[in-house]
Every structure is written in C-alpha cells, then in structure tokens.
Amino acid sequence: MKRFDLENNDKINSGFKTPERYFEQFEAKIMQQITTEKPVKEVKVVSLFYRKQVWISSIAALFLLAIAIPVYFNMASESNLESTTIESYLAQQQSVNTNELIQHLSDEDITELESTLGVSTTESDEIEAYLSETENLDYILNE
Amino acid sequence: MTLQDEKAFVLELLNPKTQNEAFRKLLQLYQKPLYNHVRGMVLNHDDADDVLQNTFIKVFANLKSFKGDSKLFSWMYRIATNEAITFMQQRAKKQGISSEEAQQKALNKLESDVFFDGNEIQLKLQKAIATLPEKQQLVFKMKYFEELKYEEMSEILTTSVGALKASYHIAVKKIEEFLHTN
Known part of the structure; x- marks a missing residue:
C-alpha cells in the first residue's frame, strides 16, 4: 500500500459544512445581541449596585441584631429580677x-x-x- | 489589513457612533475563519455555533480592554481558542468523562453528522488527529486545514515559530503513520 504523504498528496479538506446561509444569519444574530445588550448591561450595573446595597444593609442588620439581642435580654433579666x-x-x-x-x-x-x-x-x-x-x-x- | 488600517479600525470599533458598523465589518471578516477554527476543535456544528457566539460577544464586551499589544486578528483567535477549550472541558465534565473520551464521542457522532462530508479519508484523518496530544492537534489543524502562517500561529498560541514547526512535523509524521497502519 502506498504511504500517505500529507505534504505532497492532494489536500484533504476538513469536510465540515455549515447550514445554508448560516453566516448571514449568524451576523444578524450577533448584531442584534450586541445592540440590544447595551441597555441591558446598564440595568445590570444598577442591579449589581442594588444587590451590593442589599448585602451591606443585611450585614448592618445582623450587626444591629448581634448588639441588640444581648442588650435586650440583659435589660429584660434585670427588670424581671426585681x-x-x-x-x-x-x-x-x-x-x-x-x-x-x-x-x-x-x-x-x-x-x-x-x-x-x-x-x-x-x-x-x-x-x-x-x-x-x-x-x-x-x-x-x-x- | 495593515497595522495602520487596523489602528484606525480599532478606533472605529471603540467609537460609539461607528461601533455597530465597524463590528459588522469585523464579523464579516472573521466569522468564517473563526468558525473553521472553532469547528475544527469542537467538531459538531451546533457546538461550534455556541462557541462562536460566545467568542464574538466576548470580543465585543472586551473591545475596551484590547490594548493593541497584539493584532486584532490574533487576539480574536486567542479568545476563540480559549472559548473552545473551555467548552470542551465543560462538555467532558458534564458527561463525567475525560476530554479524550469526549472527543472520541464527538468523533463517532461525526459519521452521522449532516454537516460533515462523510468521506472515508476525511473521517480517517480526523481519527488520526484525535490520537495526538492536544497542543499538537491544534497546531496541525491551524496549519493544515486553516492554512495559517507560522508567524500568525506564533502570535495566537504565544509559542515560538521554531517550536510550532517542530510540533507540526511531528504531528504530520504521526498522522501519516496512523493512516498507513489503519
């Protein structure tokens, strides 16, 4: 059997095909995505900031509770033990x-x-x- | 595209007024070569479509951080390569198998793929390539199928031209051997 010679034999193409008009559709799809994505991105930025606020306030609330609960119980125990x-x-x-x-x-x-x-x-x-x-x-x- | 043209083009891409048209031009220029690059790696058309979409969305999102240290062309190829590699790793992980097994699976599906020319020698060549180490596969595909220059590949893969040439010749030898014995 003859040895394969990739360099000198006829080129073997990859054989990969695409659906008809794939690239036209692909171009349209991406263009649509990037043009509609812009305002969405801005909203995302706001929502991220909002989320940050939620985080910060929930941490603050936890701190408040951590301080308030012992104080409350101390006061309560004091007043109860008249x-x-x-x-x-x-x-x-x-x-x-x-x-x-x-x-x-x-x-x-x-x-x-x-x-x-x-x-x-x-x-x-x-x-x-x-x-x-x-x-x-x-x-x-x-x- | 000369270096100067490219600089002007990058500015168009960054300017909000010209951005959309410039990006359309970018798509028209690079979608085919990048598709072939990605398809060669992931093999399946639908997967290639997904990866190519992610690639262009990432390119668009990161235009601002494109410093012009490398060429736009190689920068995009790098993003596409990384996207394809990440995709293949996730695909294997999802199925709970190794990357090699996942590639073998994708290769077996190729025979019944409507978007693949079911030619015997083409399939055999793909099977031969799959036996190579990952980096050698990439080098071979980029040189043989995509017909990129060593200089271009060197920029994309950040590997020296000498190392790429050596890698390609080893790959060719191994593939010829595989085709001969199988």
Whole structure:
C-alpha cells in the first residue's frame, strides 16, 4: 500500500459544512445581541449596585441584631429580677426553707434585716431565750 | 489589513457612533475563519455555533480592554481558542468523562453528522488527529486545514515559530503513520 504523504498528496479538506446561509444569519444574530445588550448591561450595573446595597444593609442588620439581642435580654433579666418579685416568689415557694434562705444572705443583708426587724443587742438575751426553747438550737449552734 | 488600517479600525470599533458598523465589518471578516477554527476543535456544528457566539460577544464586551499589544486578528483567535477549550472541558465534565473520551464521542457522532462530508479519508484523518496530544492537534489543524502562517500561529498560541514547526512535523509524521497502519 502506498504511504500517505500529507505534504505532497492532494489536500484533504476538513469536510465540515455549515447550514445554508448560516453566516448571514449568524451576523444578524450577533448584531442584534450586541445592540440590544447595551441597555441591558446598564440595568445590570444598577442591579449589581442594588444587590451590593442589599448585602451591606443585611450585614448592618445582623450587626444591629448581634448588639441588640444581648442588650435586650440583659435589660429584660434585670427588670424581671426585681427584689420584690423574688421575695414574693420565695414567699410562695414552699420548698425553700429558712435555712436555705439564710445561706444566701450576706453580712450586709443580715445587718439590714436586723435594723428593719428592730432586732437590737439589748434584745439578744430574749432571742437567746427564744432560741434555747426551740428545737433548731442544735443546728444553729453548729453553724 | 495593515497595522495602520487596523489602528484606525480599532478606533472605529471603540467609537460609539461607528461601533455597530465597524463590528459588522469585523464579523464579516472573521466569522468564517473563526468558525473553521472553532469547528475544527469542537467538531459538531451546533457546538461550534455556541462557541462562536460566545467568542464574538466576548470580543465585543472586551473591545475596551484590547490594548493593541497584539493584532486584532490574533487576539480574536486567542479568545476563540480559549472559548473552545473551555467548552470542551465543560462538555467532558458534564458527561463525567475525560476530554479524550469526549472527543472520541464527538468523533463517532461525526459519521452521522449532516454537516460533515462523510468521506472515508476525511473521517480517517480526523481519527488520526484525535490520537495526538492536544497542543499538537491544534497546531496541525491551524496549519493544515486553516492554512495559517507560522508567524500568525506564533502570535495566537504565544509559542515560538521554531517550536510550532517542530510540533507540526511531528504531528504530520504521526498522522501519516496512523493512516498507513489503519
């Protein structure tokens, strides 16, 4: 069989064909696309900018929320924990007994309690007398 | 087109008043050679049509950034080449196969393609080309089918003339060998 010689044999063309009037139609199609694309592009620019705004405002909103939520809950917890509320809660709460309450009292609370309840040193004897008669004495002495 | 003509032409393309007519001229000048270039790579007519459309839209969109460092001709060929390569990679990816397999598939379809002259030797030549490495295929097609000059190819592919000549001769040898044995 004769060797192929691409350089010297008759040229083999690619064999690719196009549909009839393809290039005329192609030219028209592209011209239409580039002439209608111009205003579309401008709109696109605006919409991109708009999108940017949306992004920025949503990020700003997130920041606001991040700051606002803890502040709100702090305020809420503060206002909810008014001392009168706690007192009335504790008063109604049967399971919280006197001993438990005492454990949560600071020295300052005790002095304040003493003054508001009118307990003075002169009356301490009476208190002792009272305490000696009650069953809880052992427990208090061990404290 | 001389360098001076080209400079004037590029200015026409950039001027909003003359742009449309200049672009029409650009289309008339380059749509056929660029179509052949792209079709040679993607093989199928519809795919070539898609790629050619993207190419001209990209050319139009990027006219402003055309610095004139290279010729308009080679700049457009570069865009078309890149578009075709990207298209082929996506085509393979979509089917979950390698680029070589995708090319083989496109080649098999060529036999029943209405826009292909079903000549046996032409088909055989395409099959022979498909056995070459990607760059060699491109060099061979641009030289043999598109009849571009080495200097032009050098600008488009940013490869030296010497390397292109070597690449083409290797390609020719391999293809002749393939045609002889198959």
